[in-house]
Structures are given as structure tokens and as C-alpha cells.
Amino acid sequence: VKIAVFASGSGSNFGAIEEACRNGALHAEIVVMVTNKPDAYVVERAKKAGIQVAAFCPKDFSTKDAYEEAILGTLREVDVEWLILAGYMRLIGQHLLSAYPSRIVNIHPSLLPSFPGKDAIGQAIEQGVKITGVTVHLVDEGMDTGPILAQRAVAVIDGDVDKTAEAIHAVEHELYKETLIELFSR
Numbered sequence: 001v002k003i004a005v006f007a008s009g010s011g012s013n014f015g016a017i018e019e020a021c022r023n024g025a026l027h028a029e030i031v032v033m034v035t036n037k038p039d040a041y042v043v044e045r046a047k048k049a050g051i052q053v054a055a056f057c058p059k060d061f062s063t064k065d066a067y068e069e070a071i072l073g074t075l076r077e078v079d080v081e082w083l084i085l086a087g088y089m090r091l092i093g094q095h096l097l098s099a100y101p102s103r104i105v106n107i108h109p110s111l112l113p114s115f116p117g118k119d120a121i122g123q124a125i126e127q128g129v130k131i132t133g134v135t136v137h138l139v140d141e142g143m144d145t146g147p148i149l150a151q152r153a154v155a156v157i158d159g160d161v162d163k164t165a166e167a168i169h170a171v172e173h174e175l176y177k178e179t180l181i182e183l184f185s186r
């Protein structure tokens, strides 16, 4: 399965998926890493792993459609079949959604539908919840909506964002890998 990973940040989930592809646990190949942040750490990770980087700055395009059309051009060049979002901080628009219907997957650091959007871990701690978690879901036009594929609970640690984020990240890496293995074996 040829996949594109979309990421805007440190890329620890990208790293976990890349490793799973490399060691054969996940029968997929990351043919391109798409980012809207050319200076994000995930770019270093992709280069180190020998994976093509496609960086597109939304501000270089007059519309979201034009931005996504440029991305789509790259995806088509390398025959991408699935889009895997891993900390990609942009809402997916109609253009990509209609090119990849039910073939875009996202991971989010909460038990959706609780705490969608930015800073999900901070939101959960702010609300005083004791259990939060991780959700892997198919992407639709909403913000962190779309059919849920898998969820796992993670306990909040000492009401602390950093400690809880660390625990969540560890669960994300495992859950994303497991969910993609299952999805690609269908």
C-alpha cells in the first residue's frame, strides 16, 4: 500500500509509522511526506529516512483549492493510495476529500467526540477529566469528526500536560500502527 504521511510538527507518529514500514510490521510504503511547515522537525526525520519531502506553504496559494490541487499533483505522481495524517495542523478540504473518499486517516489525542481541535490534552486537563485517550478515525469535512476506527484510554498523570502528553504519545505510536495494519489487511 502506497501511503503519504501528512505532518506539521515533531513527527514522532511519522517516525513510528516509518519504522513499522521499514521493519515489515506494516505492509505499506511511505512514498512522500507532505508538510505545510518546511522547518518542522518531521522534515529532518523524513530526510534521514530517505523519504521524499513535499512542502507546500498555504500562503503561496490564493485559495485552499489551489493549495490542495498542488498537493494532489504530487500525490498522483507517486501513486499514493491512502493519506495518513499525523499532526497535520490543517483542515482537509473538499479537493483532497473527493480525491481520497474514506481513504484519509487521522489520529487525535483525546477520546473523540470529546475535546476536538487544538490542544486536546490541555482542554481535557482544564476540564479535570481523569481519563482521556487516543482516537484514530477516518477524515470527513469536520474538525476531528468522521467514523472512529479505534480508541484507547490513557489516564491523566498528576493533572500535568507534559507527563500526560508523553503517555499519550506512546499509546498513539502503538495504536496508529495497529490500526493501519488492520486497515490495510482488509
Ligand code: GRF
Binding pocket: 007, 008, 009, 010, 011, 012, 013, 014, 086, 087, 088, 107, 108, 109, 172
Ligand atoms: C499527536 O498528538 C497527534 O495526535 C496530533 O498531533 C500530535 C502530533 O505529534 N494530531 P507528532 O508530531 O507525531 O509527534
